[in-house]
Every structure is written in C-alpha cells, then in structure tokens.
Amino acid sequence: MLATVFLAAHLPFLAPALEDVDSANFVLGLRDFNPVLHQPHPPGYPFFIALGKLAQAAGLAPARALAVWGPIFGALAAFALAAIFRAIEAADGPCNSGVARSRPLWATTLALACPLYWFTAVRPMSDVPGLAVALVAQALLATAWWRLRAVPGTDRAALVASGRLIVLGALTAGLAMGLRAQTLWLTGPALLLVVAYRIGRDPAGALLGATTAFGIGTLLWTVPVLSASGGLRAYVAAIGSQAAEDISGVDMLVRTRTLPALLDGLLHTFVTPWDSTVLALVVIAWGMVGVVAMFRRSRPGLLLLTTLVLPYGLFHIAFQETITTRYALPLMPAMSYLAVRGLSVAGRRAVTVGAAVLVAWAVGRAAPATVLYARTPSPVAQALADLQAARRQGADPPLGMHFAFVRAAQANGGEIGPRLASPVGHEWLEVVRLWLRDGARTVWFLADPARTDLALIDPRSRTLRRSYRWSYRLSSLVSGVRPTSLDWWEFETPGWFLAEGWALTPETAGVARRDGRSPVRMPIAGYLLRRRPDSSGGEGQVMLIGGRNLLPDGGNNARVRVTVDGREVKRLEVPAGSFLALFRLPPVPDETPDGYAALEIAASADGAGPADVAIEQFDVRPAGEVVWGFDRGWHEPEFDPSKGRMWRWMGDRADTIVHAPGRDLTLTMAGESPLRYFSRAPTVVIRVGRRELLRDRLTDDFTLTTRIPHDVLAAAGGRVTVETDQTFVPAERSQSADRRRLGLRVWSVTISEATGP
Numbered sequence: 001m002l003a004t005v006f007l008a009a010h011l012p013f014l015a016p017a018l019e020d021v022d023s024a025n026f027v028l029g030l031r032d033f034n035p036v037l038h039q040p041h042p043p044g045y046p047f048f049i050a051l052g053k054l055a056q057a058a059g060l061a062p063a064r065a066l067a068v069w070g071p072i073f074g075a076l077a078a079f080a081l082a083a084i085f086r087a088i089e090a091a092d093g094p095c096n097s098g099v100a101r102s103r104p105l106w107a108t109t110l111a112l113a114c115p116l117y118w119f120t121a122v123r124p125m126s127d128v129p130g131l132a133v134a135l136v137a138q139a140l141l142a143t144a145w146w147r148l149r150a151v152p153g154t155d156r157a158a159l160v161a162s163g164r165l166i167v168l169g170a171l172t173a174g175l176a177m178g179l180r181a182q183t184l185w186l187t188g189p190a191l192l193l194v195v196a197y198r199i200g201r202d203p204a205g206a207l208l209g210a211t212t213a214f215g216i217g218t219l220l221w222t223v224p225v226l227s228a229s230g231g232l233r234a235y236v237a238a239i240g241s242q243a244a245e246d247i248s249g250v251d252m253l254v255r256t257r258t259l260p261a262l263l264d265g266l267l268h269t270f271v272t273p274w275d276s277t278v279l280a281l282v283v284i285a286w287g288m289v290g291v292v293a294m295f296r297r298s299r300p301g302l303l304l305l306t307t308l309v310l311p312y313g314l315f316h317i318a319f320q321e322t323i324t325t326r327y328a329l330p331l332m333p334a335m336s337y338l339a340v341r342g343l344s345v346a347g348r349r350a351v352t353v354g355a356a357v358l359v360a361w362a363v364g365r366a367a368p369a370t371v372l373y374a375r376t377p378s379p380v381a382q383a384l385a386d387l388q389a390a391r392r393q394g395a396d397p398p399l400g401m402h403f404a405f406v407r408a409a410q411a412n413g414g415e416i417g418p419r420l421a422s423p424v425g426h427e428w429l430e431v432v433r434l435w436l437r438d439g440a441r442t443v444w445f446l447a448d449p450a451r452t453d454l455a456l457i458d459p460r461s462r463t464l465r466r467s468y469r470w471s472y473r474l475s476s477l478v479s480g481v482r483p484t485s486l487d488w489w490e491f492e493t494p495g496w497f498l499a500e501g502w503a504l505t506p507e508t509a510g511v512a513r514r515d516g517r518s519p520v521r522m523p524i525a526g527y528l529l530r531r532r533p534d535s536s537g538g539e540g541q542v543m544l545i546g547g548r549n550l551l552p553d554g555g556n557n558a559r560v561r562v563t564v565d566g567r568e569v570k571r572l573e574v575p576a577g578s579f580l581a582l583f584r585l586p587p588v589p590d591e592t593p594d595g596y597a598a599l600e601i602a603a604s605a606d607g608a609g610p611a612d613v614a615i616e617q618f619d620v621r622p623a624g625e626v627v628w629g630f631d632r633g634w635h636e637p638e639f640d641p642s643k644g645r646m647w648r649w650m651g652d653r654a655d656t657i658v659h660a661p662g663r664d665l666t667l668t669m670a671g672e673s674p675l676r677y678f679s680r681a682p683t684v685v686i687r688v689g690r691r692e693l694l695r696d697r698l699t700d701d702f703t704l705t706t707r708i709p710h711d712v713l714a715a716a717g718g719r720v721t722v723e724t725d726q727t728f729v730p731a732e733r734s735q736s737a738d739r740r741r742l743g744l745r746v747w748s749v750t751i752s753e754a755t756g757p
Contacts, residue, residue, distance in 0.1 A: 003075040006112050006121075010071035013370050014064045015124045017385075019378030021404070021482045023124040024411040026052065027062045035238055036229045038407075042242040044225040047178035048126040062413070066124035073132035074112070074121035080135035081108040084308070085337055087142035091149065091300040099348045103340050106355035110336035113359045116273035118366035119477045120326050122374065127326050130180025134187050134330070137176055138308050140169030141190040145304060148197055159198075163206055166194055170210040174217020182320075185312040186330055193307045251642075254318045265322040269313075272325050272476045273332055275365040283358065287335055289342030309334040323642075324480025369474055379468030379485050380408045383446060386466065386488070388414045397490070400431050401446035404483040425511050428453045432497055436527070439595070443491045448483055450641040452505035458620075461494035496599075496620045498526040503547070503614040505646070506639040512614075519560065519603035520611050526599040528564065530588050532622050540587065542659050545570070545601070546580040546617030546629045548636060557606040558613050565597045573606060574613065580631040582657050582718075584623060624661060628751045631655040631719075635740055647671075648749075649742045652727045656720045656749070658713060664754040665708040667693075667720065671746040673701045674726065682726040684744070689716030698744075707754055720751075 055065035085104035144165035173187035274280035501517030501524030503509035605611035633654030
C-alpha cells in the first residue's frame with residue numbers, strides 16, 4: 001500500500017526540465033554515452049543511462065525519461081526499508097510485542113515521507129534509484145546476518161540459505177554502483193560485517209561467493225563504461241580529472257577542518273533535509289531517545305544500524321559538499337527509524353500517534369514543494385526557454401555565458417543562436433575579443449550572480465533583461481544545485497571594457513594572480529570609447545584609477561603610468577598602501593577616428609628592488625557625471641560567493657573622493673551591525689571638510705543617508721570622511737593572521753545626484 005501510494009503521488013509531478021549540471025550531463029549521456037566527455041560525468045552511471053534510454057524509447061522527453069525512475073525505485077524501496085528495519089528488530093531474537101511489530105512499518109512510512117526523500121524522487125537524478133538498489137543489498141545482507149545469529153552454527157541448511165542471501169546481496173551491491181558510486185559506503189561495510197560473522201562457520205565459502213558475486217555485479221557496469229570511454233587509460237584519466245575537480249572545487253570539511261564548517265555540515269545533513277527546523281529538531285530529539293533505548297536494550301540491532309549508515313555518514317560529512325542536500329539522502333531512513341524507536345519508549349499508542357503526526361507533518365512540507373517544482377522549470381531551463389523565444393522573434397545578438405551554464409546549454413536541445421566560448425574564469429574575455437574584432441555591438445550574457453568578472457565591463461552599458469531564481473519554498477530541498485540562479489544581461493555600447501590583469505573584485509584579482517598578470521609584469525590593457533557627450537552637452541571624460549601598492553611599509557614607492565592611445569595621461573608616485581587618482585582626460589585630437597582607444601597601465605619600482613601593484617578601482621565617465629572612489633582608510637574588497645555578497649572594511653577613518661560638478665549629492669552607506677564584534681554601539685560621523693553632515697550610534701544593521709551640498713564638497717576638495725570611534729585587530733582577538741585595524745563592515749556605498757529639496 002505504501003509503495004502504491006508513493007508511486008501515485010509522484011508520477012504526475014516529474015521534473016519538467018533540466019535543473020542541475022548533473023542532470024544536464026545525464027541528458028548528454030542519453031544522446032552519446034561517453035564518460036570521458038562527462039556524458040555523464042565519471043564514473044558514468046551506465047545503468048541509470050540505460051534506464052533513461054528505455055524511458056526515452058517509450059516517448060518521454062529527456063528530463064522526464066530520467067525523472068520517472070525516481071518514483072518507481074522510490075516506491076520499490078519501501079520493501080527493502082521494511083526488511084532492513086525488521087532485521088534490526090530481529091537482531092536480539094524473536095519479539096512478538098505489538099510495539100516491535102509496528103515499528104518497521106512506521107519507520108518505513110516516515111522514511112518515505114521525509115521531505116528530502118519525497119522531493120528528490122521526482123528529480124532527474126540517480127540519487128533515489130541508486131539508494132533503492134543499495135537498500136535492497138542492505139536488506140539481503142541484514143537479513144542474512146540476523147538469521148545467522150538466530151540459528152546454531154551446526155545448522156547446515158541455515159548456513160546455505162544465509163549464504164545465498166550473502167551472494168545475492170554482494171551481487172546487488174556491485175550492481176548498485178552502476179547507478180550511484182557512493183553506494184559502496186552503504187553496502188561495503190554491511191558485506192564485511194556479515195562475512196566476518198561467518199568466521200568459524202564456512203567463512204571461505206562465504207568470502208569466495210561474496211567476492212565473486214560482487215565482482216560480477218561490478219563488471220556488469222564497468223565493462224560497458226570502459227568500452228564507451230575508449231579503454232582503461234582514458235577512463236582512469238577521466239576519473240582522475242573528476243577527482244581533482246571535486247577536491248579543488250568542493251568545500252569539504254576535510255579541507256577546511258574548522259568548527260563552523262563542521263556545524264554547517266551537520267545542519268545541512270540532519271536539519272535541512274526535513275525542510276523545517278522544528279520538524280527536524282523533533283525527529284532528532286526522538287532519534288536521540290531511540291539511540292539511548294537501543295544502547296540499553298538492543299545493542300546487536302544498534303550495531304547493525306550503525307554498520308549500515310555510519311561509514312556513509314562519516315564519508316559524507318568529511319568528503320562531500322554537505323550544502324548539496326541530496327547527498328544526505330541515505331541517512332534519512334536511519335533517522336526515521338531512530339525517531340520511531342524513540343517514540344516507542346512511551347508505548348504502542350505513542351508510536352502510532354507520534355509517528356502519524358510526523359508523517360503528516362513531513363508530507364505537508366514535501367508535497368506542496370513537489371507540486372511547485374513540477375509546475376516551475378528551473379532557473380536555467382526558464383532562461384534557455386526565454387532565449388529561444390527571443391530568437392524566434394528575430395533577435396540575434398551573440399550569447400556569452402559563465403561556464404556553469406555551458407552544459408545546460410549543450411543539453412537543452414533548442415536553438416539559442418550564436419554562442420561565444422566560455423573558458424573557465426575568463427568568460428568576459430570572449431566578449432572583449434568580440435568587440436575588438438567586430439566593434440561594439442549588442443551582446444547577451446547569462447551570468448552567475450555569484451561571479452563578479454562582469455565588473456570589468458562598464459556597468460552603465462548593461463541592462464538586466466531578467467533574473468531567474470528558485471522559489472524560496474524550494475531553496476532547502478534544492479540546496480547545492482548547480483547552477484542555482486542566473487541573470488540575463490544585455491550589453492550595448494560600453495563606455496569602457498578591460499582585458500586581463502585587473503583586480504577590481506576578489507575574483508578578478510585571483511584570476512590575475514593565477515595568470516601571472518599585473519601592471520608590474522606587463523602593462524594591463526583596457527579600451528575606452530574615445531568620444532562620449534557628457535550630460536552638460538560638451539565633451540570630455542573623467543578617469544578614476546585606484547589600487548594598492550602591496551609592498552609593506554618601508555618598501556619601494558611605485559610608479560604608475562597611464563597611457564591612452566600611446567599618449568601618457570597620468571603618472572603617479574605611490575607609497576605603500578592604497579592610492580586613488582581622479583583626473584580629467586585630455587581632449588581627443590580632431591583627426592582621431594571614433595571608436596575605442598587603447599588604455600594601458602604599467603607599474604614599476606621607484607628605484608632598486610621589487611614592486612607589486614594591483615589596480616582595484618577603475619571608472620571613466622563623461623565629465624558632467626558623478627565619479628567617486630574609495631581612498632585611504634578603506635580596505636580591499638572581499639566577497640562571499642555562497643551568499644553573493646561583497647563588502648569592504650573601513651578603519652577608524654575612511655575617505656572617499658568625489659567628482660561632482662556643481663550639484664548636490666546623496667550618500668548612502670549600508671553595513672553590518674557593529675554589535676557583532678563590539679560590546680557597545682559605536683558612534684559614526686560623516687564629515688565633508690569641517691562640516692559634520694551626520695552623527696549616529698549604530699545598534700543594528702544600518703543604512704545611513706545624508707545629503708552633501710555641492711559648495712561644501714567643493715570647498716573640501718571633493719573629500720568625504722566617515723569616522724567611527726571603535727576598532728579592533730582580528731589577530732589580537734584570535735589566531736587570525738589579519739593585522740588590519742577594522743571599524744565597520746560596509747556592504748555598499750552609493751553616491752549619486754540628489755533629488756528633491
């Protein structure tokens with residue numbers, strides 16, 4: 001009955017489209033199975049691809065051909081779950097109490113109702129099918145184990161029967177890896193436990209049979225994988241590439257090894273899958289009661305349960321990206337059983353009523369999310385559909401995109417028009433090369449909001465056509481999906497754009513370091529639109545350049561030279577620390593053609609010794625517009641990709657330099673509550689020259705807004721100062737190596753023309 005209800009509740013709500021890079025890889029595998037090309041990604045998942053091809057042959061679209069197996073295998077897993085839970089109950093010997101008989105049924109029901117299990121069953125992924133087959137292997141091995149415990153060692157018939165279960169379980173364990181490789185952490189320990197228990201009772205036969213069966217099950221999927229990959233060498237190289245990518249690109253505990261990272265991992269593993277913090281805490285609380293009860297009364301059952309889930313749990317916490325919630329799926333059956341076991345301490349009625357409440361609560365969270373998911377294509381699928389619609393209406397701009405969307409675009413199957421290359425970390429360069437080759441023209445770009453390289457293109461040239469995001473209601477259940485969101489930008493006639501070696505954001509600074517590009521090693525290049533009429537009707541442009549001489553105090557001063565079309569327009573002498581220059585560009589000679597001028601910035605040491613300079617701020621605007629930048633007292637920009645948030649720290653005093661011809665301005669500054677790092681609220685003052693514009697005590701996250709009179713700003717030389725009366729040095733509070741003096745963490749600063757009185 002449970003299997004039938006589960007199947008009927010899921011088949012109408014299959015995934016409508018691709019939604020994760022893995023699902024895109026699976027669809028590409030349906031077209032041409034080749035793990036070396038990540039079609040799909042190694043180790044290859046041949047059985048899942050075979051099932052998808054079977055469903056596709058029956059007329060289902062690719063995404064649904066993959067997704068349909070989740071409900072089918074998810075329903076069949078009910079039988080395996082019930083068998084596992086019965087084996088745990090029987091580990092202590094026969095038990096005829098009503099409570100013991102009801103626990104496996106309620107634990108199975110709660111496991112199926114767990115929001116993560118319920119929801120993941122409709123996604124075009126191998127998680128649920130792989131888990132279901134692994135659960136079958138666990139059920140066979142767990143049943144063999146408790147039967148061995150229940151019969152004398154001299155009972156030959158019982159040994160033969162259990163041996164058949166062991167061999168069948170080993171074969172199924174090998175096959176499960178063809179659906180999902182991580183299942184080895186679920187089935188391997190169980191296989192070792194039951195074979196070890198046969199020691200003294202025909203261990204050689206059990207070991208030989210289990211090893212042979214496991215080998216056959218493994219060969220059944222490795223042989224076609226090796227054949228499709230072009231041989232063992234090519235496949236091993238692909239596996240190595242995938243492993244290196246996972247190790248370098250995945251935020252795993254084994255690399256960070258900090259308490260906050262561990263706590264985050266535990267949160268994503270045991271709380272997020274229930275889609276409700278309160279529900280998760282209730283399940284965890286009763287589960288802890290269940291652990292204590294089993295330790296006191298059912299240690300063999302606790303040993304079996306621990307063997308079935310603990311190795312995978314440790315592997316998951318240490319080596320997997322726990323923010324990807326679906327990776328925690330194999331732990332949900334154990335959580336469900338332990339919660340039911342805890343409820344049973346209060347008696348049979350408590351099991352029935354308590355488990356029924358938990359099941360209803362879980363389904364109440366999972367079912368609406370599943371319906372919403374089925375009716376709302378993923379952000380990347382919506383974006384690609386909108387692109388196709390725009391193409392059908394005759395639009396033909398070239399399309400650039402961050403690498404995260406390339407696989408989805410390849411798997412989409414629809415026409416999205418001319419597409420630029422997307423070299424990892426250098427996607428914006430393809431747009432630059434297009435403009436240099438063909439002149440400024442309209443370009444569309446699918447951007448990952450967690451990326452910041454588009455700061456290298458004049459922000460006033462871009463228009464946001466549409467943002468695509470997952471519904472907040474689905475955020476926990478799709479946590480870790482890649483790509484998670486995107487923005488569709490349109491670029492048109494940029495006033496400037498930059499090539500390599502710039503450090504305008506932490507991301508572009510990192511790319512420049514990896515590429516070995518900096519103003520010291522070779523001039524860094526950009527391109528400026530030669531003639532732009534300003535808002536006052538005349539011509540002329542103002543350039544802003546800011547950065548940092550990265551040598552420590554007492555090191556060489558640096559010389560920074562700025563040229564446009566080969567003519568020097570500015571020379572700076574830069575001591576250690578930050579610098580900012582804001583100046584008017586010379587007029588363009590009449591005989592110079594329109595188009596883009598070549599900008600170069602070079603740096604060198606002022607005297608003998610090294611030099612190290614990073615250009616962190618840049619802008620060019622018509623002289624009639626507001627231009628401003630961060631000067632002394634502001635630290636370098638920082639960025640958290642997981643939250644998509646950038647910030648700067650300021651010290652006790654931070655200056656901003658502003659060019660604003662003859663107009664009042666509005667300054668707005670937003671930041672984090674300083675009470676996160678100070679015991680009392682600091683006082684913040686904003687001044688222009690000797691004029692105090694604002695004074696406030698900051699007791700929470702803040703947004704400060706003040707008007708800057710143009711005459712006061714002009715008298716102060718365009719300098720705006722922010723002061724705070726409290727600072728700290730991280731290295732003095734912890735083992736941090738950060739010696740900066742920090743006052744406020746500021747999310748954003750904007751300075752624009754004032755409106756109204």
